[in-house]
Amino acid sequence: MQFKFSSLAEALKPSEIRELLKYVSVPGLISFGGGMPHPSSFPVDDIANITAALLKEKGKQLLQYGSTPGYEELRIQLVNMLKKTENISANKDLIALTPGSQSALYSLSKILSSPGDEVICEAPTYLGTISAFRANGTVMRGIPMDENGIKTEMLEDKIKSMVSSGKPPKFIYLIPTFQNPSGISLSLDRRKHVLELVSKYQIPVIEDNPYAELRYSGKRIASLKSMDTEGLVIYLGTFSKILSPGLRLGFTFGPEPVISKMNLLKQATNLATNTLAEAIAAEYLKRGLMDKNMPKVISMYREKRDTMLNSLQENFGDEASWSHPDGGMFLWLSLNGKINTTTMLKRALENKIAYVSGSAFYPEKAETNNMRLNFTYSDNNQIVDGIGRLASVAKEELSVVA
């Protein structure tokens, strides 16, 4: 049988990062590729205790279908958490729970845009978002960044030109804090500029904020949602970086019409989220375990970040440049312009070092000499060894291409 697929399905391509996971089990490979938390960050004992107590107390309820909006106690706990961490005044009825925030990204592009519609994002941007939006035929237009995040003057020009051509962007997608892949945070001034722009042109903005709790230095910058007085910001969070990605739990807080449409789409795509996972997350927050656990995680990740930054300085010196993130999971390394990091990946894997080449993160024309490095998954000695290997690989590559 020769299967014929829809045009959207024909356009689906394997993501480089997912394909890389195949190599993760190669003995001796050091991977800076995936975006995985360190296994020791998972509060296994807490989760075991919580799960045992929950199943004992209300197992029959937690193994049953949940309602589409999801476990109410979790939405209540999220309202408290958002107030405390981001000074966001949420409402439990305007929080949509999804099986991972990946699912929210997919849903939002599906409900806010039709195939061929254009939206604006940072360039580079999260490759999972590129996959999610592409699966709906949403076309992404990238705006360059500098050390203060997306260049909002260029953003303004782009919006103006799209508006004057009669096709304003359907929405703007941003990761303002510890951006994936760059590690860069959008400055407060530019955040305010973004809000002015979306208010002036009445464009919804998706604020994807998975990493905010992972701050190792510097001061918290107000989230877009906390400054949103007009209901233009759709805020995305996740338990993947503060509890466990295996549980697949993301949450969206946004304006009523958007949350209502998301829940209708959830009926069609999922019916409900995993009730037990929702209850585990609720109890984790209720018991104050996030406040207990995160300082340990932050301390561990800070050391990893510093180890990677020091190793880069020692091994690359002036031969490359890289971002200096105050938090999150990634930094962005730019090699000599003659090196194509996609081409170089084969040599890297042969030397048992993995990364994701920068081109994977560009929705349009890609720069080719960059890569994303994850510093949370590897142990400190692996980071030192891995950056050393990477420098050797880059040197060899340059000697061939130069």
Add this chain to the structure above:
Amino acid sequence: MQFKFSSLAEALKPSEIRELLKYVSVPGLISFGGGMPHPSSFPVDDIANITAALLKEKGKQLLQYGSTPGYEELRIQLVNMLKKTENISANKDLIALTPGSQSALYSLSKILSSPGDEVICEAPTYLGTISAFRANGTVMRGIPMDENGIKTEMLEDKIKSMVSSGKPPKFIYLIPTFQNPSGISLSLDRRKHVLELVSKYQIPVIEDNPYAELRYSGKRIASLKSMDTEGLVIYLGTFSKILSPGLRLGFTFGPEPVISKMNLLKQATNLATNTLAEAIAAEYLKRGLMDKNMPKVISMYREKRDTMLNSLQENFGDEASWSHPDGGMFLWLSLNGKINTTTMLKRALENKIAYVSGSAFYPEKAETNNMRLNFTYSDNNQIVDGIGRLASVAKEELSVVA
């Protein structure tokens, strides 16, 4: 802010069944509405033991991101289960795990059809499938059923007319065993006829088989997939009826190109399924607990089915007709043709009895005097009381409309 939604999102409508869940908490309400297992069917202690052991043994692995194809041990266990229960020779690499089989229904219509494309199904059919397909703009053409399932002569005529108009159906969607909503099973002869037709016209067929393990009488009928020699059948199963719907775990076994596309779409929509839930299901099968648990569930549900059938006979006699399912969770009740069950629902809810009106299950022109009754969720005394109330409500309604 005035949000503008995509045309697919504009078409999303609340499902009657989900809306009904709001009433489930009304004190004294007896609900034959939802498709929920009885809470006492959940092996809470087994799941608690399994979860504790798994978290102790490999908690860090189970809380991490899983790979897109999903937990390998679960796919291995499913291969064994499919052989044993359905005589299907599966392959672990051709099994896709999804967050509920609802997600597989959505994915399959997305990859196999584009908005406006037509597919064929039974009429009536599962309303969750109608939601899933509509969310992708897939147009469903329903073929009537009798006590032996979909009328395959009419199916053949429909295929011929679509083929001759140059637009063959993109696929056929069937629930051959204990169909939702009718409870009817497709006879073996007709199953063979379906396979002849899809072979002749080279049309993929989705066999949705969530209820097969819930057989209370009669002999197992071979699944389409077990007789599929050409790789035309895409087989869907779920843990919602054999373990727990709260875990949100469905599985699809199908031809390589289809499973490969489903996994690519899963990258874009979910990245991965819940690792812990996958591991719980794998261990449940591995320990042989399904074989231990299902006979108890079947015995309980058989009694509920018989109670409902007896109550219908006592209360309605010749005033109505209904299906006599050998298994599954539902039966189909047809009242006097003057009664519109959608109109009558208000009266029913006032009398604290809930059902889903038949019109919700028709993808096209609906019959209006039917309803789906679930017999698994309520206790036996509730079934007796509920059918009594329903008969009174129907009598009152008829006296008003006649």
